[in-house]
Amino acid sequence: MNLNELKSQSHGTLSAKAKSLDLALSDDMDSGQILLAILRSHSESGGTISGTGTLEILSDGFGFLRNSHSDYTPSPQDIYVSPSQIRRFRLSTGDTIIGQVRPPRESERYFALLRVDSVNNLSTDKVNPVNMAPSRAIHPSERLYFAPNNLCARLWQMLCPVSKGQRVLLFAPPQSKSTTVLLEIAKAAYADESPIRLLTLLVAQRPEVVSEFQDADIGAVVSSTFDEPAARHTQLAEMVFENARKKADRGEDVLVLVDSLSRLAQAASQNAPSGMVNLPAGLNFKGVQYAKRIFATGRNIEDSGSVTLIAILRDANEPVDDYLRQELSGTANATVHLSAQAAAEGCALPLAEAMRNCDEERFLNAEERALLAKLRHGFDGQPVSELKAMEDALLSSESDHHFLETFLGTGF
Numbered sequence: 001m002n003l004n005e006l007k008s009q010s011h012g013t014l015s016a017k018a019k020s021l022d023l024a025l026s027d028d029m030d031s032g033q034i035l036l037a038i039l040r041s042h043s044e045s046g047g048t049i050s051g052t053g054t055l056e057i058l059s060d061g062f063g064f065l066r067n068s069h070s071d072y073t074p075s076p077q078d079i080y081v082s083p084s085q086i087r088r089f090r091l092s093t094g095d096t097i098i099g100q101v102r103p104p105r106e107s108e109r110y111f112a113l114l115r116v117d118s119v120n121n122l123s124t125d126k127v128n129p130v131n132m133a134p135s136r137a138i139h140p141s142e143r144l145y146f147a148p149n150n151l152c153a154r155l156w157q158m159l160c161p162v163s164k165g166q167r168v169l170l171f172a173p174p175q176s177k178s179t180t181v182l183l184e185i186a187k188a189a190y191a192d193e194s195p196i197r198l199l200t201l202l203v204a205q206r207p208e209v210v211s212e213f214q215d216a217d218i219g220a221v222v223s224s225t226f227d228e229p230a231a232r233h234t235q236l237a238e239m240v241f242e243n244a245r246k247k248a249d250r251g252e253d254v255l256v257l258v259d260s261l262s263r264l265a266q267a268a269s270q271n272a273p274s275g276m277v278n279l280p281a282g283l284n285f286k287g288v289q290y291a292k293r294i295f296a297t298g299r300n301i302e303d304s305g306s307v308t309l310i311a312i313l314r315d316a317n318e319p320v321d322d323y324l325r326q327e328l329s330g331t332a333n334a335t336v337h338l339s340a341q342a343a344a345e346g347c348a349l350p351l352a353e354a355m356r357n358c359d360e361e362r363f364l365n366a367e368e369r370a371l372l373a374k375l376r377h378g379f380d381g382q383p384v385s386e387l388k389a390m391e392d393a394l395l396s397s398e399s400d401h402h403f404l405e406t407f408l409g410t411g412f
Helices: 003-007 011-020 031-044 083-088 151-159 178-191 207-215 230-249 261-271 285-295 319-329 340-344 366-377 383-395 400-407
Strands: 049-057 063-066 079-081 096-102 111-119 167-172 197-205 220-225 253-259 299-301 306-314 334-337
Touching (some): 003 031, 011 031, 031 049, 049 230, 151 178, 167 178, 178 207, 178 253, 178 306, 197 207, 197 230, 220 230, 230 253, 230 285, 230 299, 230 306, 261 285, 261 306, 261 319, 285 319, 340 383, 383 400
Parallel strands (some): 079 111, 167 306, 197 253, 253 306
Antiparallel strands (some): 049 063, 063 079, 096 111
């Protein structure tokens, strides 16, 4: 039996399965209790149980396998991983573990990992070889493509080309619809047939926004709401970004969307020890350094995969926003500024100005750079009217190729 498959089943389905096994159930048993009864019966009859999850190591040295579908929230169905297993296989937070588990005994609270079958999709004999060379970050050099299945994504693909492994800051003033832009990018990235892995992290968000992202069918959405403690926000970030690093180390290309880096820095500041020097609006050095460390996850790894990071940074001309902008702008290799005016005018991609990308010549050829320069030319002094004209031309064009031919008088 598979523990994860059973956890995803409804109360009625679990009850029916328990009755088919002739298990005695009381009327007040919840889904977790029924699941435990099923697995204990299966184990006592000689059956095996498999489970999987993302490892979180606690300060005491042991860990638990959490589930991304429940936002890595601690659960009675989490799988306990002993310190000896962590040391033996050199496990760390963010590792994806598959193995054989057993139900908790009468004096225990959690399922326990009996045997590790694979770590990050590698068999245990290939995990962490002794002579493994450390990963090296290299300049981004391969353009990141995704399916432009909506107007916002089509504009982004043309005006804001991004390379695998880049760190992109999305400066977002109030009412600039930055969260909507991020959702449209996520829809396009997840719809693409390319093997890029999409992870979306929502930090201290409104519950209705979380539901909107979850209902959009964009793959893994990990979220916390504004009513949760600061420690919860940073715990989620650690799990998401450690998992992204592990995927990149084993050769996968990962795209991480974050809303927002500002809230993450403030949450880390709240977790800092008392007595630290405060910066504007309750920030402290630990919180800012934490945001930098998270943002530094974005990189292109030599002879391996990449982590591309697009993170919203609030830009409300408040002291906290000004300070974070000064501290983080120099760590990004691409910046996009959104416009509240363009958003109010109904622009699908409400840009305030042309994107700045310091690596364009590494992943765009001369013809592509020339086309991009022509597209950006209209932003000099009139970005809103130019965006509206581009949107109208795109909507009436049969394809992006046709749009470029009619709007610019040229093609690819």
